[in-house]
Amino acid sequence: MYSSKGIRYLMFGLLYFTQGIILSYFTSLNALYFLSNGLTMTDAGIFAAIALLPFVIKIFLGMLSDRVNLFGMGHRKPYILIGLGIQIICLVLVPGINLSTQYWWFVLIAFLLQMGMALYDTCTDGLALDTTPESEQGTLQGVMVGGRAFGVVVTASLLGLLADVAGWPWVFYALAILTLFAFPLVLGVRETRRPAGQTFNWKAFAAFKSWPIAALAAAGLLMFFIINGANQLVNPFLQANFKISLSQAGLYTTVWGVGVVLGGVSGGLLLSKLGRRNGVLSTLVFSLITIGALSIIPSKLAAWPIIFLFGLAFGAYQAQYYALAMAFTEKSIAASMYSILMAVSNIGIAAGLSVSGILADALPYRTVFLILAGMNLLILPFLPTIWRAKNNR
Secondary structure, eight states, X not given: OOSOHHHHHHHHHHHHHHHHHHHHHHXXXXXXXXXXXXXXXXXHXXXXXXXXXXXXXXXXXXXXXXXXXXXXXXXXXXXXXXXXXXXXXXXXXXXXXXXXXXXXXXXXXXXXXXXXXXXXXXXXXXXXXXXXXXXXXXXXXXXXXXXXXXXXXXXXXXXXHHHHHTOHHHHHHHHHHHGGGGHHHHHTOOOOOOOGGGSOOGGGGGGGGSHHHHHHHHHHHHHHHHHHHHHHHHHHHHHHHHOOXXXXXXXXXHXXXXXXXXXHHHHHHHHHHHHHHHHHHHHHHHXXXXXXXXXXXXXXXXXXXXXXXXXXXXXXXXXXXXXXXXXHOXXXXXXXXXXXXXXXXXXXXXXXXXXXXXXXXXXXXXXXXXXXXXXXXXXXXXXXXXXXXXXOO
């Protein structure tokens, strides 16, 4: 592994940046792409839920990485490279799919793309857990969440402009090119042999029998259900009420992404400065307020600061859950255990996208935002159990 902290952080940031560019498409344009092809928000929600399934089943990819040193290159590096390669291939294939007549082919390609992303995602997390001291974990999570959000910021405006000016195929070609950025640093990684105490051990899975782990998983599921369900609706809501263009949708997503970058960093700092209890509670209240504010946006101009503040809440929630998950993870099953905790959050994402899409077809967008804002209160009962766990006050 790189001895320079700066290079290590840059590599992890770039790998999460690569996830962010795909997130940028899904958050700013995917729902609009579906609507422009005659499909509905229900179709978009169901598609998103199916496409995210690899992030639920990536538990097994984590176990594979923990157990198998692939080609003698390590437990993480070769899997990361393979995942990045799959993502590039799928992005190049997407423009050949006609969404309106070949919907299920589009779903299949998206599923495979997400499988590649799930592979390099879980192995990136495993590599971070293998090589990062506990004192640096909060900082690293801020870098990774910020890197992913920076990917959204950099590409959101570009994708909207490309969709308007050059057409949808160039959106996917651009994403394929940007996926290449992380390759050089990953190729330079030389994994060291694991210490005896970090070798794969089935008995370590007994940790999942503890109530704090169950409470953390439940809280994470709800967090990601709420923030992703709300986020999917922002641009369709603005288009329905204020007739925004694809380019404007990209700009709104850019502002949201800046908020996520700052929220990711500040979320980690809140945990350090206020403690985990007060840090998470403050973010919960902030999330409730900002999602509620989305429901009362009166104009396109007023949308800018509200979307930025929502981005802050989005980034802070992510960074805090990821940092808590790292604190609970057993080293001997690092990628496996962390991927299970991430899979739970991804179930929340898939459910949130699906349910919010269905609700948006049945109810006014403003009403759905209020429902999602109120759901933050459902997280409260799980927090005391987490705080009582050792070293997690």
